[in-house]
Amino acid sequence: xxxxxxPLVIIVGGPAGTGKTTTARLLAEHYDCPFLEGDDFHPQxxxxxxxxxxxxxxxxxxxxxxxxSEHASQVAQDVKNPSHICxxxxxxxxxVYRDYIKSCADGLRLRFVFLHTSIxxxxxxxxxxxxxxxxxxxxxxxxxxxxVPGDAELLVNGGDALAVEMSxxxxxxxxxxxxxxxxxx
Ligand SMILES: Nc1ncnc2c1ncn2[C@@H]1O[C@H](COP(=O)(O)OP(=O)(O)O)[C@@H](O)[C@H]1O
Ligand SMILES: O=C(O)[C@H](O)[C@@H](O)[C@H](O)[C@H](O)COP(=O)(O)O
Numbered sequence: 001x002x003x004x005x006x007p008l009v010i011i012v013g014g015p016a017g018t019g020k021t022t023t024a025r026l027l028a029e030h031y032d033c034p035f036l037e038g039d040d041f042h043p044q045x046x047x048x049x050x051x052x053x054x055x056x057x058x059x060x061x062x063x064x065x066x067x068x069s070e071h072a073s074q075v076a077q078d079v080k081n082p083s084h085i086c087x088x089x090x091x092x093x094x095x096v097y098r099d100y101i102k103s104c105a106d107g108l109r110l111r112f113v114f115l116h117t118s119i120x121x122x123x124x125x126x127x128x129x130x131x132x133x134x135x136x137x138x139x140x141x142x143x144x145x146x147x148v149p150g151d152a153e154l155l156v157n158g159g160d161a162l163a164v165e166m167s168x169x170x171x172x173x174x175x176x177x178x179x180x181x182x183x184x185x
Pocket of ligand 1: 019
């Protein structure tokens with residue numbers, strides 16, 4: 001198990017099909033810490049909207065982002081969680097969403113890990129996924145609004161974010177790339 005002195009929330013983001021859930025689960029195994037699936041925190045109205053093929057608006061997203069942030073912060077600080085780390089998946093496509101997640105996180109340390117790849121790869125992966133609410137045209141919309149973290153947002157420049165172009169990386173390679181750059185242990 002990895003122990004950090006200060007509670008830490010790691011959010012794994014990116015558009016649908018980029019590998020958030022896969023990567024977040026691997027990281028949670030590596031750090032031996034809890035993992036929260038961000039999609040489990042959507043209000044029913046959001047799920048129904050996406051199931052109808054309608055993209056969410058910013059107004060649909062704020063409460064969801066706040067809920068993900070607050071839950072992950074609670075889990076990171078929970079005395080029953082000795083690692084003091086919580087990993088959550090959440091698309092967090094725009095910088096303003098990442099800033100909002102941070103503002104709701106009870107002053108906790110955060111790391112935003114943003115996965116991205118080509119629209120062709122995303123489309124193929126989402127098409128192969130059965131029974132999920134996310135439709136192909138919505139993936140294109142996500143891709144169009146996506147803001148990959150850069151400049152001052154990046155860890156290497158003193159920010160909280162790590163951007164991972166994972167087109168040619170296996171899940172295990174993505175995991176070890178992230179672990180290497182977060183260097184928590
Ligand atoms: N690094 C990777 N390389 C190739 N395929 C991947 C990789 N990571 C995840 N996948 C596959 O892509 C699909 C979507 O992954 P998933 O983790 O559900 O993405 P998301 O949570 O971002 O929607 C799954 O079939 C998964 O096995
Ligand atoms: O992996 C996925 O299937 C999606 O990324 C999924 O998580 C969805 O996109 C959001 O929950 C909706 O929110 P956004 O429209 O803000 O991505």
